[in-house]
Amino acid sequence: DRMMNPWNPASDLARLNREGSAGPVAVPREIREVVGQALYYSGLSDGAFDISFAAAGQHYDYRAEKAPDKAVLRRARQGIDYRGIQLDEDSGTIAYAIPGLQIDLGGIAKGYAVDRAIAMLERAGVRAAVVAAGGDSRILGDLGDRPRTVGIRHPRKPGEYAALIPLADTAISTSGDYERFFLRDGVRYHHILDPDTGRSAKGVQSATVLAPGTIDSDALSTTIFVLGVERGLALVNRLPGVDAIVIDSEGKLHYSEELLRADSQ
Numbered sequence: 001d002r003m004m005n006p007w008n009p010a011s012d013l014a015r016l017n018r019e020g021s022a023g024p025v026a027v028p029r030e031i032r033e034v035v036g037q038a039l040y041y042s043g044l045s046d047g048a049f050d051i052s053f054a055a056a057g058q059h060y061d062y063r064a065e066k067a068p069d070k071a072v073l074r075r076a077r078q079g080i081d082y083r084g085i086q087l088d089e090d091s092g093t094i095a096y097a098i099p100g101l102q103i104d105l106g107g108i109a110k111g112y113a114v115d116r117a118i119a120m121l122e123r124a125g126v127r128a129a130v131v132a133a134g135g136d137s138r139i140l141g142d143l144g145d146r147p148r149t150v151g152i153r154h155p156r157k158p159g160e161y162a163a164l165i166p167l168a169d170t171a172i173s174t175s176g177d178y179e180r181f182f183l184r185d186g187v188r189y190h191h192i193l194d195p196d197t198g199r200s201a202k203g204v205q206s207a208t209v210l211a212p213g214t215i216d217s218d219a220l221s222t223t224i225f226v227l228g229v230e231r232g233l234a235l236v237n238r239l240p241g242v243d244a245i246v247i248d249s250e251g252k253l254h255y256s257e258e259l260l261r262a263d264s265q
Contacts, residue, residue, distance in 0.1 A: 003030055004109045006054060006102070016094055017054070017102045024086070024093035034105055034112050034215070035087055035094060041108075041219045042082035045235065047195055049223040054104035055079030056198030060191070065182040067189050073198045076100070080195050106191075110136045111173060111218025118214075135174040135221070138214045142168035153178075155205035155247055162253065163245055167210070173217035175225045176206035192225050203228040203249050209236070210243040220244070229254050 003012045012027055019025045041049040056076040059068035068076065079100030086095040110133040117131045118138050128141035130148065139148055147168040151161035155178050165172075177200070181190035194201040207224040211217040220242065224232030229246050236244040236256045244256045 003028055004034065004105045006058075006104050013103070013105065020094060020096035021099060021101065024088060024091060024095040026091075026093050029092070030112070031105075032087060032089060032092065032094070034109055035085065035103070036089075037112075037215055038105065038108050038219065039082060039085060039087065041223060045223045045227065047082060048226040048231075049107065049219055050080060050082045050195035051103040051105055051107065052080050052082055052085065052098075052101050053193045053195050053198070054102040055100055057104055057191070057193055058102060060189070060193075062180045062182055062189070062191060065184065065189075067184075068198075077198045080198065107175075107222040108215060108219045110134055111171070111214035111216070114138050114171070114214040114218075135176065135179070136171075136214050136218045137173070138171040139167050139169060152206070152208050152245060156251065162206075162247060163208075165210075165245075171211050171214035171217040172208065173211075173214060173221040174206055174208040175221040177225075178205070192222060194226050201226045201228075204232075205247045205249060205251065207232060207247075208245045212241055216242070233257075 005011045006013050006017060008014055012031055016025050016027055038051045056073060059072055059076060079098055081098055084096055084098030084101050086097055114131045114133050114136050118140055121129050131138050147166040150165050150167050150172055152163045152174060154160040154162040155176050175192055177188055177190040181188055190200045192201050204225050207221045209217040209220040224244055224246060229248050232246060233256055236242050243259045246254045
């Protein structure tokens with residue numbers, strides 16, 4: 001939080017957002033690691049995952065039920081382009097090459113933190129544990145004689161699960177339109193923004209990803225949510241060791257190829 005919370009003016013990320021457009025800013029190794037992985041997934045998804053969505057995201061206030069008007073959003077979208085993020089590992093700096101560019105690591109930083117916590121437990125000799133941060137969790141080991149059962153929350157029925165999955169030594173992340181949102185005139189404004197439009201992504205209620213690491217499942221669940229069912233699952237099906245369950249806007253469940261094969265066996 002002290003490093004990567006953009007809303008904390010004393011954080012390293014907030015300082016980068018203030019100064020990055022003026023030139024390279026020295027940032028901690030942890031931020032460089034997370035930004036580097038974010039840029040990887042930006043390239044992999046042709047920009048569907050883009051931490052510079054913050055140029056538009058900073059104008060939303062879900063508690064106050066505020067969304068930017070068309071003029072504000074039009075200006076903000078000019079600052080959304082991950083290719084304007086210049087990461088220099090040799091100098092340990094990041095600079096912004098596009099005016100108005102801002103970054104928010106909300107779609108990947110929790111996954112990174114969970115992985116770091118699991119690594120600490122492993123170094124301490126712990127063989128079975130669960131570390132969870134909101135919608136991002138990682139399971140270390142199992143229950144001894146069986147895997148743990150993890151529930152995927154139903155996006156429209158509080159307290160109910162849409163699916164139950166047995167897991168061991170796996171990371172799992174869910175991105176949903178039900179965590180931070182408000183409704184206005186029948187439209188759901190939620191925090192998962194499409195970088196192309198600066199508006200809430202449509203077509204999906206939730207996207208759950210299983211992957212070896214939580215930094216990967218965290219980023220990919222957001223990516224798939226933005227890409228939608230068809231393009232999102234096509235991406236997952238190309239990635240070894242990664243699976244997904246997507247709930248579309250009608251509440252129908254869609255599974256990646258590996259999960260479908262496992263279910264049929």
